[in-house]
Amino acid sequence: MFVCSAIVRTNGSSFIDDHSRTSTTAYLRRSQTSVIKCIEQRFAQFQGNINPLRLELLQVVKYEHNQELKPHIDWFYHANQMINEFINIKFNFSLHSRFCNILLCNDIAPYRGIRFRPIPGNSIFWSNQ
Known part of the structure; x- marks a missing residue:
């Protein structure tokens, strides 16, 4: 739920x-x-x-x-928590064609922070140190 x-x-x-x-x-x-x-x-x-x-x-x-x-x-x-890991399971690429290879890079990217391309099966890992 x-x-x-x-x-x-x-x-x-x-x-x-x-x-x-x-x-x-x-x-x-x-x-x-x-x-x-x-x-x-x-x-x-x-x-x-x-x-x-x-x-x-x-x-x-x-x-x-x-x-x-x-x-x-x-x-x-x-x-x-020392570690975060996000795993992308499902994403509808037909609705979001504006992604570059790894990072979301459009006109507002410099103002929104790092945004990762959601590729099903991939994960994003970072240390909270």
């Missing part, structure tokens, strides 16, 4: 910030299926063989036309 995507405050509570994050999110239960368990194990290996229980719950994040994720800070009570 999708709900409005939230941001985490310094006290650990969540809030909706329509200015920073306009997507919707469905949280997946840990090890809910063998596929989710496999993804968790791969992410844990990719991050230096950490314990998969240290990972944030996996999420399915959905972006509709004109929705976005702007730079923001999530504050986690016990430990801030």
